[in-house]
Amino acid sequence: MIETKDIKAYGTQAADALLDQLNISRRKPTAHDVEIEIRYCGVCHSDLHTARNEWHGTVYPCVPGHEIVGTVVSVGDHVHKFKVGDTVGVGCMVDSCRECQYCQEGLEQYCEPGMTGTYGSPDKYLGTQTYGGYSESVVVNENYVLSIPENLDLAATAPLLCAGITTYSPLRHWNVGPGKKVGIVGIGGLGHMGIKIAKAMGAHVVAFTTSESKFAEAQRLGADEVVLSKDADQMAAYRGKLHFILDAVSAEHDINAYLSLLRVDGSLALVGAPEQPLPVAAFSVIMGRKSFAGSMIGGIAETQEMLDFCGKHNIVADIEMIDIGQINEAYERLLKGDIKYRFVIDLASLKNNN
Ligand SMILES: [Zn+2]
Numbered sequence: 001m002i003e004t005k006d007i008k009a010y011g012t013q014a015a016d017a018l019l020d021q022l023n024i025s026r027r028k029p030t031a032h033d034v035e036i037e038i039r040y041c042g043v044c045h046s047d048l049h050t051a052r053n054e055w056h057g058t059v060y061p062c063v064p065g066h067e068i069v070g071t072v073v074s075v076g077d078h079v080h081k082f083k084v085g086d087t088v089g090v091g092c093m094v095d096s097c098r099e100c101q102y103c104q105e106g107l108e109q110y111c112e113p114g115m116t117g118t119y120g121s122p123d124k125y126l127g128t129q130t131y132g133g134y135s136e137s138v139v140v141n142e143n144y145v146l147s148i149p150e151n152l153d154l155a156a157t158a159p160l161l162c163a164g165i166t167t168y169s170p171l172r173h174w175n176v177g178p179g180k181k182v183g184i185v186g187i188g189g190l191g192h193m194g195i196k197i198a199k200a201m202g203a204h205v206v207a208f209t210t211s212e213s214k215f216a217e218a219q220r221l222g223a224d225e226v227v228l229s230k231d232a233d234q235m236a237a238y239r240g241k242l243h244f245i246l247d248a249v250s251a252e253h254d255i256n257a258y259l260s261l262l263r264v265d266g267s268l269a270l271v272g273a274p275e276q277p278l279p280v281a282a283f284s285v286i287m288g289r290k291s292f293a294g295s296m297i298g299g300i301a302e303t304q305e306m307l308d309f310c311g312k313h314n315i316v317a318d319i320e321m322i323d324i325g326q327i328n329e330a331y332e333r334l335l336k337g338d339i340k341y342r343f344v345i346d347l348a349s350l351k352n353n354n
Pocket residue numbers: 044045046047066092162163
């Protein structure tokens with residue numbers, strides 16, 4: 001029998017309901033668990049999709065949040081990696097089967113039976129479901145907890161746990177670095193991290209945007225060149241020039257136009273998730289032996305590697321801090337793209353809420 005404790009959280013009871021304060025149960029730390037007092041939690045677009053059941057299958061109540069940073073407040077008897085007082089993070093997963101080929105290779109995000117998502121997954125301990133970071137605290141097996149570099153601003157580090165690793169992992173997998181020309185499509189929560197990380201990896205970064213108003217922003221973030229994607233002449237100038245493209249756009253867009261910018265053997269990896277299928281013309285990939293691929297977050301070891309990389313290169317997200325009570329308004333602004341580039345919730349505001 002696992003003991004539990006009730007804590008304050010913020011979540012929703014139905015797809016069309018606003019988020020509001022509620023109580024949830026967390027298990028008390030078992031032998032290998034770390035209990036974390038949450039200080040900040042980033043607001044990912046997935047939070048909104050899940051809260052509103054847009055990807056279907058949401059079980060209510062739903063407590064979103066998978067860009068968690070905080071402080072260790074207690075540890076189980078057999079925890080070796082962390083101690084009380086450590087600054088730690090939790091990303092999109094809190095567990096996986098730990099046995100399958102992918103778990104053993106550090107690709108827990110692709111665990112065969114399926115990883116345990118930080119929210120909205122079956123909870124192996126309590127038989128309920130997992131609740132995310134819009135809450136006072138979380139209890140996680142030490143193997144799924146990350147160390148946060150001391151030098152980084154903590155609130156602005158939170159988005160690294162999803163937006164950071166989502167862009168870092170494909171950039172690493174496709175060997176982005178010096179001598180490579182890399183396209184980043186879409187300058188939002190994911191894309192702005194993609195630009196910063198690709199630049200720090202030593203690549204020549206070309207940012208693509210539909211809005212001329214984002215040119216100066218893209219350059220400030222580190223882009224060497226910026227292209228207005230709806231201008232056919234500007235696009236044509238890059239035909240066959242890019243080694244890799246990271247596509248972070250979640251809206252409908254012409255994927256063939258981007259595939260034409262790749263060099264022979266180039267790859268385009270999708271990290272945005274448009275709702276409708278994207279038509280890919282056969283000759284867009286046949287000509288030039290190109291690959292159209294996708295990528296989902298990263299494994300635990302790779303997420304730690306990303307955090308250490310960001311610590312070394314002083315990379316954090318550009319954020320706007322909000323109180324928990326502003327979350328519904330933040331979702332509306334997120335839908336309008338009215339955020340540079342990530343909302344982060346200060347959980348002290350939940351603690352002080354009654
Ligand atoms: Zn996310």
